Amino acid sequence: MNKIPVFNPNELNQTEQKTNLLGMSKDELGEFFKNLGEKPFRATQVMKWIYQFGVTDFYQMTNLSKKLQEKLDEVACVVPPAVKFKQFSEDGTRKWVFEVAGGSLVETVLIPAEDGKQFGRKTLCISSQVGCALDCSFCSTGKQGFERDLKASEIIGQLWVANQSYMENVPVTERENRVTNVVMMGMGEPLLNYEPVVASMGLMLDDFGFGLSKRRVTLSTSGIVPKMYDLAKDIDVALAISLHAPNDELRNELVPINKKYPLKDLIAAAKAYVYDENPRHKKHVTIEYVMLKDVNDSDEHAHQLVKLLKDLPSKINLIPFNPFPHAPYQRSSNNRIHAFSNILNNAGFVCTIRQTRGDDIDAACGQLVGQVADKTRRAKQWQQKIWQGKIEQQK
Incomplete structure (x- = not known):
């Protein structure tokens, strides 16, 4: 048995100020990006980064524009429990x-x-x-x-x-x-x-x-x-x-x-x-x-x-x-x-x-x-x- 205490930066509770994209459906993400003035297809791009590649840093999502990366960093986050x-x-x-x-x-x-x-x-x-x-x-x-x-x-x-x-x-x-x-x-x-x-x-x-x-x-x-x-x-x-x-x-x-x-x-x-x-x-x-x-x-x-x-x-x-x-x-x-x-x-x-x-x-x-x-x-x-x-x- 191996019992390991884990430090997790998520304890800083980022979600109080930002929208957590984790758990949002494709339709919900599409609406989120629409409200940002972006095309709905951004939802599927971000979904793949989050769920298939495990990426939570928007700046690592390389098929997003620099402007969108910055905007997402301001208003959103990807925070698991x-x-x-x-x-x-x-x-x-x-x-x-x-x-x-x-x-x-x-x-x-x-x-x-x-x-x-x-x-x-x-x-x-x-x-x-x-x-x-x-x-x-x-x-x-x-x-x-x-x-x-x-x-x-x-x-x-x-x-x-x-x-x-x-x-x-x-x-x-x-x-x-x-x-x-x-x-x-x-x-x-x-x-x-x-x-x-x-x-x-x-x-x-x-x-x-x-x-x-x-x-x-x-x-x-x-x-x-x-x-x-x-x-x-x-x-x-x-x-x-x-x-x-x-x-x-x-x-x-x-x-x-x-x-x-x-x-x-x-x-x-x-x-x-x-x-x-x-x-x-x-x-x-x-x-x-x-x-x-x-x-x-x-x-x-x-x-x-x-x-x-x-x-x-x-x-x-x-x-x-x-x-x-x-x-x-x-x-x-x-x-x-x-x-x-x-x-x-x-x-x-x-x-x-x-x-x-x-x-x-x-x-x-x-x-x-x-x-x-x-x-x-x-x-x-x-x-x-x-x-x-x-x-x-x-x-």
């Missing part, structure tokens, strides 16, 4: 702790392919909120409560910084994007911060932005049903559902948003996403299912899951639970996970078991914890519950 710490795991996983406006901290994790090749697959798990408005019982991220939504610049800035981490000592003209896959699975529920998240994913897909394939950008939701229907209309990305239980009674306990949007409504929305009239859309969803010992991992649960998903084209990803301090659950045994997986595979589903990565730097699924000015009092309630438990044990 400030990196407070970065940690590199022994298995190649990288984690960044970002300070966002207001002083709160959020985390972002990059997981390289197991082969470790320089140009191999690199998947970035991006946060969408400071904390999380939901309170899934098995997730340490949710125990810190919720403060606010992230802005588009703070979301896309996570990807920008991750790409830049591979660009040290690389000449500008030789730079290329190294992050190959993005999953909106970090801190927060993406569909509760809908517009900034969709705008950021648009930049990920844009040929003048990061140019990622629509099959390599995935949004994961716990089941905000109305927004799932909106998503199908607004952008073409892969969809993952944090399911974790095959019946309403258990899911109400593990994923409380299920009380508002029960499984019947959630599966209907997932089917609508798969069978959307737009033929470009993905034809299956990924089902995420965390494996909790003696809670949701029995053969009966597996058969219930088969029945629940029988008419939904889906791939199932089983996630070994990653313990956190005072967690009320334990990880299912490897034998139990494989037995559960076999039932699903024998029923005709494609079922994979996620390999735990980055747990030595608390970067595994469900372990991301930032610094949140909790508006929900959930963090305080969680601490009180822990202390109450300790008192009971001492009696």
Whole structure:
């Protein structure tokens, strides 16, 4: 493990006086340049410099006139969220702790392919909120409560910084994007911060932005049903559902948003996403299912899951639970996970078991914890519950 304090000049908060171009869509940048008296095509030029070459200094954008460079330097900036710490795991996983406006901290994790090749697959798990408005019982991220939504610049800035981490000592003209896959699975529920998240994913897909394939950008939701229907209309990305239980009674306990949007409504929305009239859309969803010992991992649960998903084209990803301090659950045994997986595979589903990565730097699924000015009092309630438990044990 390598934990490194990072000095960042962005802490000087340049954005108070200047317009931050990071996170602006092509249309927004076009309007910005129009207001400067420039042609809209300047938007795509600047987008390429920012996202494809990682350039933040307008004077290095060589196809802009000297006059425009000077004007941009006066009124604009390109400022990602400030990196407070970065940690590199022994298995190649990288984690960044970002300070966002207001002083709160959020985390972002990059997981390289197991082969470790320089140009191999690199998947970035991006946060969408400071904390999380939901309170899934098995997730340490949710125990810190919720403060606010992230802005588009703070979301896309996570990807920008991750790409830049591979660009040290690389000449500008030789730079290329190294992050190959993005999953909106970090801190927060993406569909509760809908517009900034969709705008950021648009930049990920844009040929003048990061140019990622629509099959390599995935949004994961716990089941905000109305927004799932909106998503199908607004952008073409892969969809993952944090399911974790095959019946309403258990899911109400593990994923409380299920009380508002029960499984019947959630599966209907997932089917609508798969069978959307737009033929470009993905034809299956990924089902995420965390494996909790003696809670949701029995053969009966597996058969219930088969029945629940029988008419939904889906791939199932089983996630070994990653313990956190005072967690009320334990990880299912490897034998139990494989037995559960076999039932699903024998029923005709494609079922994979996620390999735990980055747990030595608390970067595994469900372990991301930032610094949140909790508006929900959930963090305080969680601490009180822990202390109450300790008192009971001492009696």
